[in-house]
Amino acid sequence: DQQVKQNSPSLSVQEGRISILNCDYTNSMFDYFLWYKKYPAEGPTFLISISSIKDKNEDGRFTVFLNKSAKHLSLHIVPSQPGDSAVYFCAASGSNSGYALNFGKGTSLLVTP
Amino acid sequence: DTEVTQTPKHLVMGMTNKKSLKCEQHMGHRAMYWYKQKAKKPPELMFVYSYEKLSINESVPSRFSPECPNSSLLNLHLHALQPEDSALYLCASSLPGGFNEQYFGPGTRLTVT
Numbered sequence: 001d002q003q004v005k006q007n008s009p010s011l012s013v014q015e016g017r018i019s020i021l022n023c024d025y026t027n028s029m030f031d032y033f034l035w036y037k038k039y040p041a042e043g044p045t046f047l048i049s050i051s052s053i054k055d056k057n058e059d060g061r062f063t064v065f066l067n068k069s070a071k072h073l074s075l076h077i078v079p080s081q082p083g084d085s086a087v088y089f090c091a092a093s094g095s096n097s098g099y100a101l102n103f104g105k106g107t108s109l110l111v112t113p
Numbered sequence: 114d115t116e117v118t119q120t121p122k123h124l125v126m127g128m129t130n131k132k133s134l135k136c137e138q139h140m141g142h143r144a145m146y147w148y149k150q151k152a153k154k155p156p157e158l159m160f161v162y163s164y165e166k167l168s169i170n171e172s173v174p175s176r177f178s179p180e181c182p183n184s185s186l187l188n189l190h191l192h193a194l195q196p197e198d199s200a201l202y203l204c205a206s207s208l209p210g211g212f213n214e215q216y217f218g219p220g221t222r223l224t225v226t
Contacts, residue, residue, distance in 0.1 A: 041220070043218050043220050045217070098169045099144075100158045100169060101158065101215060
């Protein structure tokens with residue numbers, strides 16, 4: 001049962017434009033949400049997180065938005081750069097699962113020059 | 114230093130072999146995790162250690178045996194594996210409790226022949 005869903009397997013964006021990656025979750029007990037970036041044959045790299053008491057968190061070019069009522073979060077990358085091309089995983093955790101991460105299936109982002 | 118190291122990078126083993134995967138971190142994290150990732154799938158949680166004690170075992174077969182000798186080290190002992198166990202095995206660590214990001218190692222690519 002997939003509790004974290006990323007419905008877009010891939011996304012292509014031009015360099016300099018905004019990339020928007022979306023994520024939905026079903027478990028209302030999740031209270032901490034994270035985005036990871038992953039290159040092939042490497043471990044996921046932590047990008048940015050947000051707790052359920054906030055609706056926005058910003059770190060440089062990366063901003064995560066959380067809509068708790070819709071059980072939806074999104075990652076905005078502005079401006080997008082070719083080096084951002086990777087697979088992005090949304091993850092969620094909560095106290096009822098010992099704060100272990102539940103991952104979505106990932107979205108492959110391609111930023112073209 | 115946000116580095117988690119894993120050895121070996123690659124491992125090929127037969128179904129009758131016994132081998133071990135190793136993970137190390139020096140960030141003072143007291144929670145450590147093993148995940149398994151198959152191609153084009155998200156990481157799946159296997160085990161969680163909190164303060165060197167096993168706190169979560171996600172119904173993993175007994176041919177996988179975790180061990181946490183101290184707060185910096187995490188091992189995964191492998192015995193009598195099946196070809197379908199071939200995957201990328203990821204170790205992660207974090208501060209214990211909620212609202213803490215997990216830092217991942219580069220993974221061990223395991224092939225069972």
